[in-house]
Amino acid sequence: MSESAELDKAFLALADPVRRAIIARLSRGPATVTELAEPHAMTKQAVSKHIHVLEQAGLVTRSRDAQRRPVHLDAAALERLTAWIDRYRLVAEGRNRRLDAVLSEMKEKER
Template structure:
């Protein structure tokens, strides 16, 4: 799993590939359609797609003369599970920190009251 996850994150590290993934989330597209907004060659877009394909983020099919690229959204489940695990751990640490800070604040309030009574 870790190796696949590494490939997914590496593939998404490039802003052009992230943009392609975002566009494919809306609808399948051909290589030429994906290349339109960029000032790069179709070959460069094909290389980006190969990286996304190797990571399992996209697949290509054949519809008559068209070869649409399709986003494999299930891969995002893998990423989400990984991110969620660390989010929960971070949330638990923040809860413990909140408890410690609340305890310190209570002790500080008590000390302030004691000093006020002693005056």
């Protein structure tokens, strides 16, 4: 799958507030579907569907621990998203710094 397709899946998955809340919870450590469903007014089946979307996007994984199937955050996947965002953030910050410098020069010339 191309980098663009992976980004599309990840950002689409993160567009939903419930899925973002799940990611936030998993940032503190693995959790079961039951634990992830607790703060939401929805069924475990609905939360499982959200987890499935996050799995398909490569943002979370599941493991098996006897009867438990904890969900884990894939930190490397979030790191890839952050790296992609940072590329464009750094470009924008560079432009803003150049604009600030030009505006400062203009103010100095006015004095």
